[in-house]
Amino acid sequence: xxVKTVKPYRFAPRDTVDKFPAPLLYIxxxxxxxxxxxxxxxxxxxxxxxxxxxxxxxDAYGMHPDFAKIDWSKVQWFKSGxxxxxEPAKTLRENGLGHxxxxxxxxPGLEGIGGxxx
Amino acid sequence: MSNVFIALQDTDEAxxxxxxxxxxxxxxxxxxxxxxxxxxxPNRLVIRRExxxxxxxxxxxxxxxxxxxxxxxxxxxxxxxxxxxSWKR
Amino acid sequence: MDTRVEKKKLSLRERYHLMTxxxxxxxxxxxxxxxxxxxxxxxxxIHDWDKWEDPFRLTMDAYWKYQGEKEKKxxxxxxxxxxxxxxxxxxxxxYLNAIKIFIxxxxxxxxxxxxxxxxxxxxxxxxxxRVACQMQSLDELRHTQTELHSISVYNKFFNGFHNPLHxxxxxxxxxxxxxxxxxxxxxxxxxxxxxxSFSFEYVLTNLLFVPxxxxxxxxxxxxxVTFGFSAQSDESRHMTLGIECIKFMLEQDPDNVPIVQRWxxxxxxxxxxxxxxxxxxxxxxxxxxxxxxREAWEIYGEQNGGALFxxxxxxxxxxxxxxxDACDGKxxxxxxxxxxxxxxxxxxxxxxxxxxxxxxxxxxxxxxxxFDRYYRPRLLYLREQQAAGTPVxxxxxxxxxxxxxxxxxxxxxxxxxxxxxxxxVYEGERYHFCSDHCKSIFDHEPEKxxxxxxxxxxxxxxxxxxxxxxxxxxxxxxxxxxLDYYEINNGRDNLWYDNSEDRRNFxxxxxxxxxx
Numbered sequence: 001x002x003v004k005t006v007k008p009y010r011f012a013p014r015d016t017v018d019k020f021p022a023p024l025l026y027i028x029x030x031x032x033x034x035x036x037x038x039x040x041x042x043x044x045x046x047x048x049x050x051x052x053x054x055x056x057x058x059d060a061y062g063m064h065p066d067f068a069k070i071d072w073s074k075v076q077w078f079k080s081g082x083x084x085x086x087e088p089a090k091t092l093r094e095n096g097l098g099h100x101x102x103x104x105x106x107x108p109g110l111e112g113i114g115g116x117x118x
Numbered sequence: 119m120s121n122v123f124i125a126l127q128d129t130d131e132a133x134x135x136x137x138x139x140x141x142x143x144x145x146x147x148x149x150x151x152x153x154x155x156x157x158x159x160p161n162r163l164v165i166r167r168e169x170x171x172x173x174x175x176x177x178x179x180x181x182x183x184x185x186x187x188x189x190x191x192x193x194x195x196x197x198x199x200x201x202x203x204s205w206k207r
Numbered sequence: 208m209d210t211r212v213e214k215k216k217l218s219l220r221e222r223y224h225l226m227t228x229x230x231x232x233x234x235x236x237x238x239x240x241x242x243x244x245x246x247x248x249x250x251x252x253i254h255d256w257d258k259w260e261d262p263f264r265l266t267m268d269a270y271w272k273y274q275g276e277k278e279k280k281x282x283x284x285x286x287x288x289x290x291x292x293x294x295x296x297x298x299x300x301x302y303l304n305a306i307k308i309f310i311x312x313x314x315x316x317x318x319x320x321x322x323x324x325x326x327x328x329x330x331x332x333x334x335x336x337r338v339a340c341q342m343q344s345l346d347e348l349r350h351t352q353t354e355l356h357s358i359s360v361y362n363k364f365f366n367g368f369h370n371p372l373h374x375x376x377x378x379x380x381x382x383x384x385x386x387x388x389x390x391x392x393x394x395x396x397x398x399x400x401x402x403x404s405f406s407f408e409y410v411l412t413n414l415l416f417v418p419x420x421x422x423x424x425x426x427x428x429x430x431x432v433t434f435g436f437s438a439q440s441d442e443s444r445h446m447t448l449g450i451e452c453i454k455f456m457l458e459q460d461p462d463n464v465p466i467v468q469r470w471x472x473x474x475x476x477x478x479x480x481x482x483x484x485x486x487x488x489x490x491x492x493x494x495x496x497x498x499x500x501r502e503a504w505e506i507y508g509e510q511n512g513g514a515l516f517x518x519x520x521x522x523x524x525x526x527x528x529x530x531x532d533a534c535d536g537k538x539x540x541x542x543x544x545x546x547x548x549x550x551x552x553x554x555x556x557x558x559x560x561x562x563x564x565x566x567x568x569x570x571x572x573x574x575x576x577x578f579d580r581y582y583r584p585r586l587l588y589l590r591e592q593q594a595a596g597t598p599v600x601x602x603x604x605x606x607x608x609x610x611x612x613x614x615x616x617x618x619x620x621x622x623x624x625x626x627x628x629x630x631x632v633y634e635g636e637r638y639h640f641c642s643d644h645c646k647s648i649f650d651h652e653p654e655k656x657x658x659x660x661x662x663x664x665x666x667x668x669x670x671x672x673x674x675x676x677x678x679x680x681x682x683x684x685x686x687x688x689x690l691d692y693y694e695i696n697n698g699r700d701n702l703w704y705d706n707s708e709d710r711r712n713f714x715x716x717x718x719x720x721x722x723x
Contacts (some may be wrong), residue, residue: 114584119512
């Protein structure tokens with residue numbers, strides 16, 4: 001499919017990786033809509049996946065009372081909606097994560113404030 | 119059968135128009151909201167110039183309804199004597 | 208004695224034909240397709256332009272006469288309201304935050320519409336259609352002006368009104384209406400009419416103006432009621448242009464039907480997404496409420512839209528692809544949007560709050576399926592945190608839908624527990640969407656939406672700081688830098704209503720006005 005135009009119509013995509021300080025990673029915490037939507041963060045590709053759990057996620061989600069209760073051994077990960085098993089010691093790139101990839105994590109047993117997915 | 123509707127401002131000027139609609143469309147359902155009235159009629163709604171003139175005793179140009187009109191639905195058919203909304207063409 | 212001869216007055220029909228037919232000409236020294244380069248490329252086939260007829264049969268002379276009358280009435284009210292400090296009789300200053308959204312997000316669209324109809328009027332053939340577009344172009348300019356005039360009175364007393372046009376081009380949530388209209392204005396003239404006159408004006412605008420203006424009346428905002436209804440009286444004419452244009456295209460050639468259907472699918476959904484803001488205004492921002500978003504959707508979306516698409520069935524047009532999903536959203540979108548703005552209020556140019564207990568009960572009654580289960584506990588938690596001095600604020604930037612540009616907070620149709628995620632890969636780049644329908648809009652015209660100016664990405668690209676800002680400086684605060692770029696006064700225009708200057712002033716002024 002293509003746009004109907006009177007002249008050739010091609011434009012460079014506006015959000016390619018070269019325009020950002022680091023590739024963008026989108027992260028969603030399932031069942032916790034206090035954070036409204038998945039979040040968007042530039043994260044260097046050589047960041048170990050473990051650093052997500054140690055630093056990046058606590059910064060982003062630590063204010064939620066459920067966050068401290070997370071049992072990380074039970075967390076389920078998804079990439080583009082499909083189950084995904086990250087290797088914590090490897091980097092994001094080695095885990096196959098690139099610019100504008102979306103990952104989600106589900107924390108079984110935790111369903112937000114008052115069980116209302118918040 | 120679907121309803122057509124017309125919504126008019128709740129003003130002095132619109133009152134004879136509203137009265138005329140109610141008189142000429144026996145199946146009208148009138149809803150008052152703040153500052154407006156909405157009239158729903160099954161399938162077809164007619165506004166007749168002569169009815170408005172009968173109510174006010176003054177000549178009336180049907181295009182004057184533009185001044186107090188808020189919204190409507192259905193297909194419109196307008197001439198000098200009547201203004202019709204309907205779902206049939 | 209002379210006998211006076213009664214001169215016969217022309218009938219409406221005759222007058223309309225005289226004033227809209229035979230006014231154009233065929234170009235002689237330039238080829239027609241060079242003079243009208245945009246009439247054919249969209250694929251719409253027109254065999255007889257004169258078949259287009261305005262059922263109102265409004266001619267320019269009558270147009271000026273009635274518009275002049277409307278203006279005189281309107282300005283008398285605007286003056287009286289300003290002279291008599293009408294804002295003191297508002298139900299509550301919370302209400303004004305709805306008006307802030309209006310002037311920030313809707314008024315600039317009126318101006319875009321003015322430009323769009325001027326363009327369409329220039330590029331169509333057929334004088335009847337051109338005259339109708341010209342009138343609408345003037346109407347839209349009038350709306351821009353009257354809205355700026357009537358809302359300007361609030362700018363003297365309240366925050367969040369002083370810079371709407373600057374904000375419109377920059378602030379994250381305003382990219383939603385802005386990108387919507389720029390999408391329409393960058394289409395061909397037939398798609399533009401389907402987008403704005405039909406899908407927006409005919410199918411959806413009742414949801415914007417009618418409940419909203421009744422809401423203004425309910426909340427003592429005489430100024431807004433008057434401009435709203437004055438604009439809305441033009442709107443009926445615009446709606447008529449919309450449905451006539453659709454019928455005109457469908458009747459001219461059967462090849463037009465699938466093109467028009469795809470436009471209806473696209474623009475119904477685009478418009479519906481923009482109206483999320485209106486749902487939120489109706490359910491949360493009017494201290495005295497008229498009806499819920501759900502009720503308004505049932506009247507104007509389901510009943511009225513249903514009747515319309517049933518009628519258009521005879522041309523082979525079906526209801527828009529997203530219609531069912533839109534109906535499914537009626538229990539949720541206003542709440543989801545309000546929670547989003549509440550938690551992002553530090554970067555918005557209006558105030559939010561947690562509804563009072565009586566308001567929560569009203570919402571429970573209006574939303575028996577969803578409110579107590581999902582949304583009341585969330586609002587109560589926000590209230591508790593605010594009372595504890597730790598209001599819930601999101602400091603992370605959200606993932607935006609690449610088409611509607613709304614943060615991806617919408618949930619799966621049929622499952623309000625799950626955020627709806629969709630994505631596409633085009634030429635090696637990945638794009639994310641809030642719904643099947645935004646995804647399908649992208650997939651059909653990816654070249655258009657790879658250009659989306661997504662505020663979150665623009666912030667990360669460093670394009671939303673004032674010149675001279677150094678993001679590498681020690682202690683750099685990106686939120687403050689972005690607010691500075693937006694020209695939102697931190698602590699006055701943004702943050703929650705309870706501690707706002709607006710609230711303090713309104714309470715002091717009304718106490719003064721009502722006591723000694």
